[in-house]
Amino acid sequence: MKQVMFVELGMGADLHGQDVTKAAVRAVRNAIERNSMPGMRTLVDGDTSRMQVRVHLAVPADADRLDLEAVRAVFPYGQVSFNVVSGGMLAPSGIFLADKNDRNEMIYIVNAAVEVGV
DSSP states (O other): OOOEEEEEEEEEEESSSOOHHHHHHHHHHHHHTTOOOTTHHHHTTTOGGGOEEEEEEEESSOGGGOOHHHHHTTOSSSEEEEEEEEOSEEEEOSOOOGGGTOSSSEEEEEEEEEEEEO
16 A cells, blocks of 8 residues: 555444454444545546555454455455454453353454545
8 A cells, every 4th residue: 555545443342242353343343344445546546446455453362253255345446455463352341141152251342443545
């Protein structure tokens, strides 16, 4: 990416089920869903597929279970790349719910930083 134009931050959690992908999807949605970048079309000569999107995800556990294609599907435009690091948070939910597919009593919290540029 030659020039970063925007950096948006988000947080997502999966309260039950310990699904790191669900938490990551929520984190990137939290980062981008209240933004509009109409000027980006000018910077990419109207071709939004040329837009660069770099996604940094801090995941607390189960990085090997993270479905990056599911996270990529959140972005309507651009060439999306990922940097996944250890981070985020595991927090106790205080209850085990078998009907919610809990594997334990932990809440998975993922942090996201989304860079958009050209």
